[in-house]
Each structure stands twice: as structure tokens, then as C-alpha cells.
Amino acid sequence: MAEPAPLLQTPLHAEHVTLGARMVPFAGYDMPVQYPTGILTEHTWTREHAGLFDVSHMGQAFLVAEDKSHETVARALEALIPADVLNLKPNQQRYSQLLADDGGILDDLMVTRVGAPGHEGRLYLVVNASMKEADYAHIQARLPDGVSLDRKDDLALMALQGPSAEAVLGKLAPETAGLPFMMSTDVRIGDSQCHVSRSGYTGEDGYEISCRAEDAAKLWNRLLADPEVKPIGLGARDSLRLEAGLCLYGHDIDTTTSPIEAGLIWSIQKRRREEGGFPGAGRIQREIKEGPARVRVGIRPEGRAPAREGAIITTPEGREVGIVTSGGFGPTVNGPVAMGYVSKDLSALGTDLHLVVRGKPLPAKVAAMPFAPHRYKR
Template sequence: MGEPQSGPLLTTPLHALHGELGAKMVPFAGYDMPVQYPTGVLTEHNWTRTHAGLFDVSHMGQCFLIPADGRFETAAAALEKLVPADVLALKPGQQRYSQFTNAEGGILDDLMVTRLGHPGHEHWIYLVVNAACKDADYAHLKAHLPEGVTLKIADDLALIAVQGPEAVAAVAALAPDLANLKFMTSVDLPIDGIWAHVSRTGYTGEDGVEISVKSADAVALTKKLLADARVKPIGLGARDSLRLEAGLCLYGHDIDTTTSPVEAGLTWSIQKRRRAEGGFLGAARIQKELADGAPRLRIGILPDGRAPAREGTPVKSADGQPIGTVTSGGFGPTINGPLAMGYVNRRFAEPGTPVLLEVRGKDLPAKIVTMPFAPHRYFRG
């Protein structure tokens, strides 16, 4: 989960605390991040699936779009030129997943879009973008936002995710009003006296929350949360295996500037009005693929044996013809076996289709399956 790095690494407000907790640190998206703690990735993964895992995601980019005229519609219309989601339909406190698309219909980044629900800020749009893409995303926004909509980059905020079946109960012990918050909605409230913006979302497939908090308060809040026996710190290693089992894309691997949202199986994130009207960058390609189908599709793959197929593994048809590539792969602790996702020619994307994975020069049998590999457990009320 580490990567080659040039230049000094950035740190999050929780960096020293990771050291105190015994984390093994690695370079990730320009930051020095915890890949695992002393108990190891497997234990952390299983703990999150059964109890509650706490993740430092402060490396992510947080920003706001603020309309000068105080009208939410002004900010929403500006953002809708850059993403295919129906932003105008968002109610105060509601959240959507979307993508920044380019003129060719490829994905520049995926992101979370929230209309703030706090009185006096209901016209603000809050965005959370990927760490490795955030500088490019901010430049993209600045280049395309009209006069009258300001980009406010929130470098003074940290972001903490608490995920798992006991996550919300643990956080609600410090903020009882959170207990009934529904999936993909958010609220501003104090957590044991510390101001926070909390959304019921995450990237593990489990129920849980993401908590935006002032950087100066991040350590204090994290320690309060970790004082609950149900909550343990979790690193990037388990975050990756959890999201892979949940069938969720990792930017730069499963989606990138060559991939359209239709190919990636993200059509659910493009609401009906936007499919019909378009009006966003790359709409021509995306609308054509919605109508006619994409030439390739993102699929789940289950190898027959125990050998994992890593990113870049060639995928072949049953008779040995190249049909695609693995984009994420590894071992799934929940399913107790190897799993992968990738792209194949549309003709081979049907679940149940037998395929071959070329691992270390050998063709190993596998089959196309429906994702997620582990069931989603979001709280929809």
C-alpha cells in the first residue's frame, strides 16, 4: 500500500498519535500514513467487519463552494457543469457520490458532494476529494467556476472515518443525535463538546460515519473515540481490502481519465435528469454509452484457487484470448479467499462467465461474479 515518493512527505494532524499507537507508516498520496498497527491487517479488517474501525482520512481534500448571491441553485448549477450528478435536487444535509469528468468523458476524480444543512450555510456545497488528486481538482474548479461562486479550500480540517456495525453506536455514545442519521445524509453537531460535521457514509461497505473536525481538535476527538472498547485504529492495508470486498473503486487503479462512469458501473450515480439533459463535461460520450452500452465493463472476478491476481494481471477468455485486465486484486478476509475486479470486453461481462487469469506465466481458472463480494450494510432508516 506504500508507493515511491519524491520530496518530503506531508503529515496529518494525527501523525504523532499514529506513532504512539505503534503504526507502521508508509508513503501514500504524498503523505506519511499508517498502513497497519501492531495487530496487523487481517485482524484490523475483521475488527471493522464485526465492531468499529477508526481511519485517519485527513489526507483527503475538503473544500466548499460558496455562492455570492446566497442561493444554493447558483453553486449547484456551477458544479453540474463538472459532474454528472443531480446536484440541484439535493436537500439540506443530503449527500451524493459523483465524479469530475473531462471533455472526453473520462474520470478526473471521484468525490462526495454534500449540501450543508446547518442553518445559515444551506447554500454552501461541501466536497471531499481524493488526496492524490486534490491539487488538480482545486485547479479544475477554479478554472471552471463562474464569477459569483467561490472555492474555499479547508486546509484547517481533519477527517476521521469510523466504520463497522458498532461504529454509529460508539460515536452516538458521545453524540446521541447521531443514532438516527440516515445513509448519505449529514449534520453539524458537537461530539462530547467538539464541533464536527458528520456524514453517515464511508468506503468499507459497512455502516459508519465520516467526521470532519477542526485540525486542532482532531487528536482530542480521536482519543475520545478510541477510549470506547468497540473502536480500534485501522490502517490503509485493511481500508483497501475492505473497499475491495465492497466492490468500490480506487481512483488511479479502477477508475482514471481513460474510464467513463458507464464503463466503471457507476451509472447509478448519474440521476435521470442528468442522463437526459447532459450539460456536463464529456456528456456526449457518456450519453452515447448509456444508450448503446460501453465497449468494456468493470466486473468482479473470483479465482478458483488460492492464488491472488494482482493489479495488471491479464484476463483471458476460456479459450485463451485477451479480453481485459485486473485493476485491483488481493485476499478477502471476509470471503476467506482471493478476489479481484477489473475490466473486460462487454461480451464477457455476464456473471458466471468462465475466464482465465495469467498469474506468473500460468493461466488460472476464474469466473466473473456480481459485486459486492461482501454485502453492503448501510443504514437507510
Template sequence: MAEPAHSDQPLLKTPLHAEHVALGARMVPFAGYDMPVQYPAGILTEHNWTREHAGLFDVSHMGQAFLIADDKSHETVAKALEALIPADVLNLKPNQQRYSQLLADDGGILDDLMVTRVGAPGHEGWLYLVVNASMKEADYAHIQARLPKGVSLNREDELALMALQGPSAAAVLAKLAPETDDLPFMMSADVQIGGISCHVSRSGYTGEDGFEISCKAEDAAKLWNKLLADPEVKPIGLGARDSLRLEAGLCLYGHDIDTTTSPIEAGLIWSIQKRRREEGGFPGAARVQREIKEGPSRVRVGIKPEGRAPAREGTVITTPDGHEVGIVTSGGFGPTVNGPVAMGYVSKDVSAVGTDLHLVVRGKPLPAKVAAMPFAPHRYKR
């Protein structure tokens, strides 16, 4: 989880920084921001609360931007973005959201992102993008440099973003904005929450049902406290966000996916729709299409250590006879699973669920097995 801050620059603060400090959060440098890693209740309690009730996360450090076509045509802006990512943007319905990846020319992943077709009347040629905090400056520069004439990127640095996640999230939000209750998974809506204008999508990063809520930075503290006023909601830090997404089998950029991994190796073929798999037309399409056809030489898998010792990122993976076959990219204790869980890349020939492996922890080979993901079942509202 830890991403070192750039030591030569002062840490940035989200619009909710003062709220975290007032709640007694332990603040740490993360992606150039001063962020809450945990509150006084602790990571374990926060993780379990999100699985059982509703957790509120500050994700305002993420990058929010709009791609806008001068001719107000969805086709124009969709084609511009499809030249950079492998998702089908052209066939997005208004207010529909999709997960995808910015790809390098060799098919490596520059970042992963969320793309939404804006549904508001008069904004037909708009796409709303959410990119990772650690990559946003590089992403914006990459996109900007490759846009055709007539399409522009507008970064929205004056917006805040928070995530309300967990089985109680829908009931909590429905009390404040009733129209969010029947919002389908990966769809969005512009709503008023207690008089605050918000863009809400039914999505998240925990494996639980929930929402991501964007609002103006100046309204963020008011909205945060309005949501926290519900007894079902507690603030959750980066520590539990990481253990929740690991149990959900979700990739973290810079760890489980990066410029050396392709979407196919990472098990993200589901995020590339049929038309794009067949037509290509995105960076690295030759590699992606080849790996779809022939299979990649290595794949991302779930791993369950057999003891209680967690295997951290960078742990070498071997066969039981000591042959090196891969590396752990994320690992830790899974509170819901009540044991250690990990993800990593292994050679295709040892990737089947149930395959015996060894994890070399502090020079000692510890037994583990390839496990099915997610480790904790997804509970999205389908």
C-alpha cells in the same frame, strides 16, 4: 493501494500523525503523506475487527473544500458544479450528500468526490466537497479554472477527517452524540462530540454502516482518542481500508477508475440521476449518453479466482482459449470471503456473472469466474 509519494518533496503529515506513531503503526508514503498502513495487530485482524465491531480510520489526507455562491443561492452554486459533474446537485436537500465524478471533456474520470449541500442556517449557497488526496491539487485547479463569476472555491486545509466504520459504529457514536443515531445513510449533521464541533455524515468506504467525521485539525487528536476509548473501537490502517473497499466492490481512483474510464464502463450509472442522464450539460455527456443507450464496449466486473493465488492489479485477463479480453485493476485476498477477489475491465461479451476466464499470473493462466459484486454484502443504514 500503494500510491508513490513525490520523491522530490518531503512527506506531509496529517494532524493525527503523532497518534499513529505512538500506537506503533507502520508508516508508509501514500499520496504524498506519511500514513499508517497497519498497526501491530496486522491487516487481517484490523479488517475482521471492522466487519465485526468498529474501526477508526484517519482520512485527513483527503481534500476538504467549500464551493460558495456570493448570492447565497443554492441554485447558483449547484449549477456551477453541475457544469463539472454528472450528479443532480440542484435537487440535493439540505445536509444531503451525493457521490459523483469530475469528468473530462471526453467523459473520462478526473477524480471521484463526495458533494454535500450545507444545511447550516445562513450557508444556503454552500456545497461541501471531499476529494481524493492524490488528486486534490489537480482537482482544485480544475474546478477553480472553470467556476463562473460569483462562485468561489475555499479549500479547508485546517480540517481533519476520520471514518468510524462497522456494525458497532452507530452505538459508539450515539453515546457521545445521540442525534447521530437516527441519521439516514448519505445525510449529514453538525454535532458536538464531547464538546468538539464536528460535521458528521453517514457514509464511508468499507461497505459497513458508519460515519465520516470532520473537525478542526487542532481538535483531531482529542476526538481520535475519545473514540478509541470505547472498547468496541480499534485504529485501522490503509491496508485493511483497501481490502474492505475491495470486498465492497468500491472503486479506487487511479486504479479502478481514471481518465480512460467513463462512469458507465465503471458501473457507476447509479450515481447519475435521471434528470442529468436526459439533459446532459456536463463534460463528456455525449459519450455517457451514448454508452447508456448502446452499452459500453467494456465493463468493470467482479472476478473470483478459483484457486488461492490472488491476481494483482495489471494481471491480464483472457478467455479459457487464450484470447485477451481485459485487465485486473484491483485484486488481493478477501478476509471476509476467505479467498482471493479482484475487479477489472473485460469486453462486454464476457462480462456476465459466471463466465469462465483465465488470469495470467506470472505467465501461468489460472481459472477464474466473473462474480457478482459486492463480494461481502453492504450493510449501510437505509
């Protein structure tokens, strides 16, 4: 039997080990799942102060138009994703999905129009770690002449999330304090050149900070020197995004789900909904018009027992109607929360469902998402 490939390490690996993190394999990397204080403490700290996450395993790349035209590079990407890239302002960021020909989701990603003078005709992409090789191959194979993909494996990425994030980063780079949600800027922090966006994956206000791999440890420790900041692992990252009602690729969205079924219609701007021109446009436009057969919903189980991914969703009479795609205990809401897909007729808020946990049906109700309110800086 072939030996499994050795785990990759992010530029911050040694820092996690020094901090006593419990390391686990994740998307081919050796990653911190938690630090000694534990997931619950890390989750609460991020909601109340500022958590620092290593997300350097994510894929960072640039799409580059030879003619330095934004229209050229935007149209190349619009042939692959349903977001309006053409009308992005310089330094503006958007969330979207790479789509298969049938409208299924190959991955989700963040797209930013590079705004730095002299760098026109460039889009900055961030894709999921588990999918980056497949994503890069998919994109590269479908680019027109004159547009190329420049992957940046020499960059690190960290996220500073929580109500204290603005004050913390503002001390090191004052221009980041006024940055609106889903906008970005290039700043110098000490001797590190960084690209900072006002975004994240926790539902909290915060930033994602890209820098050169060789500068990552210094910047990480500089941020951790602030008493408002603590390191946060994958465990709390997952419970935070679940409470925020955010999709995890390979779980809540995959090649079997469309953006409309997943409740992501907000990420497809009006022009693209009407014009189409992206993979699976026929299906997606039909689902917008007629409604999809099934939809992703929030679910609140009664009692304290969480329903994990894979739990069967039934009607109170026992008819199987779906599956839990993400589930666990929500520390902020002090109870179990879950997401899953059910048929459209069972998706109304308050609908009674059962979740089968260890063979036992537990009562639950369809609930509004996010479970914990978003606190983005609008």
C-alpha cells in the same frame, strides 16, 4: 536529480506513531498501512465491531455562491460533474465524478449540500488526496463569476466504520444515531464542533467525521477509548473497499474510463442522464443507450492465489481481453477477489476467464459485486 518532496503529515500522525503503526508514503503523506495486530485482524474487527480510520489526507473544500443561492452553486458544480446537485436536500450527500471533456474520470468525490442556517449556497466537497491539487485547480478555473472555492486545509477527517459505529458515536453525539445513509449533520462532541455524515468506504454502516485539525487527536483518542473501536490502517481499508466492490481512483477508474464503463450509472440521476450539460455528456448518453464496449466486473479466481492489479485477463483459450485493476485476498469471503475491465460480451455472471499470475493462467469466473454484502443504514 531533484530531491523528492518531504512527506506531509496529517494532524493524527503522532497518534499513529504512538500506537506502533507501520508508516508508508501514500498520496504524498506519511500514512499508517497497519498497526501491530496486522491487516487481517483490522479487517475482521471492522466487519464485526468498529474501525477508526484517519482520512485527513483527503481534500476538504467548500463551493460558495456569493448570492447564497443553492441554485447558483449547484449549477456551477453540475457543469463539472454528472450528479443531480440541484435537487439535493439540505444536509444530503451524493457521490459523483469530476469529468474530462471526453467523459473520462478526473477524480471521484463526495458532494454535500450544507444545511446549517446562515450557510445557504454552500456545497461541501471531499476529494481524493492524490488528486486534490489538480482537482482544486480544475474546479477553480471553470467556476462562473459569483462562485468561489474555499479549500479547508485546517480540517481533519476520520471514518468510524462497522456494525458498532452507531452505538459508539451515539454515546458521544446522540443525534447521529438516527441519521439516514448519505445524510449529514453538525454536532458538538465535547468541545469539538464536527460535521458528521453517514457514509464511508468499507461497505459497512458508519460515519465520516470532519473536525478542526487542532481537535483531531482528542476526538481520535475519545473514540478509541471505547472497547468496540480499534485503529485501522490503509491495508485493511483497501481490502474492505475491494470486498465492497468500490472503485479506487487511479486504479479502477481514471481518465481512460467513463462512469458507465465503471458501472457507476447509479450515480447519475435521471434528470442529468436526459438533460446532459456536463463534460463528456454525448459519450455518456450514448453508452447509456447502446451499452459501453467494456465494463468493470467482479472476478473470483479459483483456488487461493490472489491476482493483483495489472494481471492480464484472458479467455480460457488464451486471448487477452482485459486487465485486473484491483485484486487481493478477501478475508471476509475467505478467498481471492478481483475487479477488472472486460468486453461487454464477456461480462455475464459465471463467464469463464483466466488470470495470468506469475506467468501462469489461473481459472476464474465473473462474479457478482459486492463480494461481501453492503450493510449501509438505509
